[in-house]
Structures are given as structure tokens and as C-alpha cells.
Amino acid sequence: YSISHRQQDEAGKQWYQRRVRVIETDAPWCGIRNTHAGSKYVSPSRWESKKKERWVEGCVVKDRCEPCQIAQVLEVMAGVRGEDPEHLAETMFQNTLKLFFPNHSS
Numbered sequence: 001y002s003i004s005h006r007q008q009d010e011a012g013k014q015w016y017q018r019r020v021r022v023i024e025t026d027a028p029w030c031g032i033r034n035t036h037a038g039s040k041y042v043s044p045s046r047w048e049s050k051k052k053e054r055w056v057e058g059c060v061v062k063d064r065c066e067p068c069q070i071a072q073v074l075e076v077m078a079g080v081r082g083e084d085p086e087h088l089a090e091t092m093f094q095n096t097l098k099l100f101f102p103n104h105s106s
Contacts, residue, residue, distance in 0.1 A: 023073050023092065031063045032072050041079025042072045 031049075032042055047069075049062040060066045071085075074092075078085040097104050 022096070023070060023077065031065050031069070032076070033063075038076035038080060041076045043075060045069075045072075 032039055045060075047060045047066075048058070050056060050059045052061045052064070055061055060068065074089055075085050078088045081088070
């Protein structure tokens, strides 16, 4: 699933929540831009971005997906599905526990 393509919004609605276990950014490049279909679901960035030539500690590189931006991917997934991001995050966490730690009780 790519957050940059409108036609994939419909595909995103078809996921079975119980099977979604992992999400990722399009790292290292392709940050969520205003022109991407899912951008309307993303909260304003919590991190200042700088061009790579001007990068300083504490900032992210402009137009590069950083691991700290995984929350934005979750927001897009939840938005496309019309779900609460916190609920989707908890479901994915529980799915991950079931997959990697089947004897874990939560």
C-alpha cells in the first residue's frame, strides 16, 4: 500500500484488521507530501525539516521518511479506513504480540 496513490485508498479499506501486523514508512525517501492522497489524514508534523545540506540535530531531512514518522503512516491507514488511529495502533500491537509472542498474555 502506498500513501501517495488515490486508487489504493479503496484497497486500504479492504484490509482485515486482525491481519495487519506491521507498518512502515517509505524510507528512506518519499515523505508524505500535501499532494499525496492520504495527506489529508496526517496531523501537522511534530518535527522541523531541513534540506539535507542544512540538516541539524533534532530535525528530520526534508522529503525523507524517518522512523519517527511512522505515526503519520498509521494516521493515513486509519483515515482511509475511517478508524480511530489509537484503536488501530492498539489492534496492530495486539496482532504483533500474537505473531511474535504467542504465549504473551496482555
